[in-house]
Amino acid sequence: LSSRAANILSALDIPTTGDVNGVYDGEWKGAGDIVESICPSTGEVLARVKTASPEELHVALGKASDAYTFFRNVPAPQRGEILRQIREALAAKRSELGALISLEMGKIKTEGVGEVQEFVDICDYAVGLSRMMNGRVIASERPGHSILEVPNPLGVVGVLSAFNFPVAVYGWNLALSLAAGNATIWKPSPTTPLCSIAVTTIIARVLEQNGIPGAVAGLVTGDNNAGAAIVESRDVPLVSFTGSERVGRIVGKTVQSRFGKVILELGGNNAAIVMPDADLKMAVPSIFFGAIGTAGQRCTSTRRLYLHRQIADEFLERLQKVYTRLTPGDPLEEKTLLGPVHSAASIGIYENAVQHLKDIDANILAGGSRYAAADISASHLHGGYFVQPTLAVPKSADPADALWQTETFAPVLNCAVFDELEEAIGWNNAVPQGLSSSLWTRDVRNVGKWIGPGGSDTGIVNVNVGTSGAEIGAAFGGNKSTGWGRESGGDAWKQYVRWSACTVNFSDAAPLAQGVDFSV
Ligand code: UN1
Numbered sequence: 001l002s003s004r005a006a007n008i009l010s011a012l013d014i015p016t017t018g019d020v021n022g023v024y025d026g027e028w029k030g031a032g033d034i035v036e037s038i039c040p041s042t043g044e045v046l047a048r049v050k051t052a053s054p055e056e057l058h059v060a061l062g063k064a065s066d067a068y069t070f071f072r073n074v075p076a077p078q079r080g081e082i083l084r085q086i087r088e089a090l091a092a093k094r095s096e097l098g099a100l101i102s103l104e105m106g107k108i109k110t111e112g113v114g115e116v117q118e119f120v121d122i123c124d125y126a127v128g129l130s131r132m133m134n135g136r137v138i139a140s141e142r143p144g145h146s147i148l149e150v151p152n153p154l155g156v157v158g159v160l161s162a163f164n165f166p167v168a169v170y171g172w173n174l175a176l177s178l179a180a181g182n183a184t185i186w187k188p189s190p191t192t193p194l195c196s197i198a199v200t201t202i203i204a205r206v207l208e209q210n211g212i213p214g215a216v217a218g219l220v221t222g223d224n225n226a227g228a229a230i231v232e233s234r235d236v237p238l239v240s241f242t243g244s245e246r247v248g249r250i251v252g253k254t255v256q257s258r259f260g261k262v263i264l265e266l267g268g269n270n271a272a273i274v275m276p277d278a279d280l281k282m283a284v285p286s287i288f289f290g291a292i293g294t295a296g297q298r299c300t301s302t303r304r305l306y307l308h309r310q311i312a313d314e315f316l317e318r319l320q321k322v323y324t325r326l327t328p329g330d331p332l333e334e335k336t337l338l339g340p341v342h343s344a345a346s347i348g349i350y351e352n353a354v355q356h357l358k359d360i361d362a363n364i365l366a367g368g369s370r371y372a373a374a375d376i377s378a379s380h381l382h383g384g385y386f387v388q389p390t391l392a393v394p395k396s397a398d399p400a401d402a403l404w405q406t407e408t409f410a411p412v413l414n415c416a417v418f419d420e421l422e423e424a425i426g427w428n429n430a431v432p433q434g435l436s437s438s439l440w441t442r443d444v445r446n447v448g449k450w451i452g453p454g455g456s457d458t459g460i461v462n463v464n465v466g467t468s469g470a471e472i473g474a475a476f477g478g479n480k481s482t483g484w485g486r487e488s489g490g491d492a493w494k495q496y497v498r499w500s501a502c503t504v505n506f507s508d509a510a511p512l513a514q515g516v517d518f519s520v
Pocket residue numbers: 118164165169242265297298299300467468469470471
């Protein structure tokens with residue numbers, strides 16, 4: 001193990017010799033298959049992780065149910081106090097955890113730290129929520145009666161997360177889930193096991209110090225079988241899944257067929273639209289970040305750019321300049337803006353997409369291939385997965401073309417020119433996905449069209465703000481094939497509780513509703 005990897009792992013109490021336990025249900029273990037965690041910037045094997053065996057999955061699910069039965073009786077503000085301590089423990093390791101995210105996922109350090117910050121922020125939010133998860137009292141039509149809506153804890157929440165946000169997305173789910181009085185069981189991406197082990201280690205310590213069963217925040221690393229065990233379990237009333245449309249469709253159907261609830265965060269095919277009156281000084285760097293941040297691997301990454309004819313040439317010229325200035329580097333180094341993509345599979349996705357652009361004779365303004373070793377100054381990065389962010393103008397803007405319809409999970413930005421805002425909004429909406437979108441304008445009339453009934457149909461609809469980089473305060477999620485459900489802020493917490501509508505009769509008579517007469 002390289003010394004820098006060893007330093008990052010030991011700062012987070014992850015063993016640097018021998019195989020690492022990848023299962024926690026109150027105890028650390030792992031008797032299943034071994035997976036290797038690979039550093040995307042160097043190709044180095046960071047650790048061998050022992051995943052959950054079928055028996056361990058079964059036990060972990062059982063312990064999660066028991067932990068829920070315990071935790072639901074802890075008063076919500078006390079659950080908030082646990083979350084406050086988790087928040088402090090995470091904040092104390094902000095930089096170390098940010099570095100591990102960077103090491104194992106490949107995103108640049110500031111984005112890794114930002115991810116930990118999202119977790120800290122949602123803990124703050126959930127601490128407040130723990131005193132504000134209010135129900136309602138509703139007027140009854142019958143004398144001496146009241147109707148109460150009571151939010152009760154729900155049960156075990158399964159969280160299946162993706163490689164691109166190996167920490168924050170779990171955080172959104174965990175924080176709301178714990179505030180609501182649930183237990184969670186986490187199945188992270190098989191390629192980012194160390195991030196989940198580090199986070200779980202931090203949280204487990206807080207739980208154990210407070211006499212709370214560790215299985216309140218259980219972890220099962222593994223492959224599809226681990227995911228399937230959670231998705232199929234009748235003891236898991238809510239499954240929150242982040243990942244591909246293909247797998248999301250299976251998860252959605254399976255959970256639905258046992259009448260469980262799902263939150264699905266699937267593909268994004270996010271567009272930015274630039275009007276002629278936009279402030280280009282703001283728009284160019286923001287759209288650049290949206291397209292190449294996390295090397296184009298956020299669900300919210302900008303994948304389509306629609307430019308008004310009046311500013312199109314100037315905009316592309318400016319954007320091309322920033323693209324050409326970009327150099328790949330070590331994501332752990334502060335000045336680096338572009339790290340590697342996550343895996344060999346990501347390289348394949350990237351190469352297919354640029355090959356397709358070449359086949360259809362698109363105008364490629366920047367990028368278009370992998371970086372050769374000669375392009376990368378530091379020799380320790382020669383085994384890394386570095387690709388040139390690609391900026392292209394395909395000949396056809398027809399949104400029905402496969403190119404515009406598909407999410408390419410890599411730094412590839414396709415551009416087209418429009419004449420009327422309505423046309424661009426039409427293109428924005430003409431794809432299967434519906435996660436995020438962004439309009440650049442200073443004209444309030446455009447804003448009205450954009451956020452109103454005939455406007456953008458995505459879950460996140462921004463103005464003069466890029467498609468990615470949402471704050472935790474807003475509900476996060478999409479529409480259409482992005483799936484359904486909201487995480488993080490807004491009213492998202494309401495999905496993590498079991499709502500009881502209780503009509504209570506305080507009177508000495510038992511009248512029927514609607515005046516029904518049934519005297520005996
Ligand atoms: C994701 O890509 O799955 O809005 C989550 C953002 C981040 C979260 C992205 N706050 O880009």
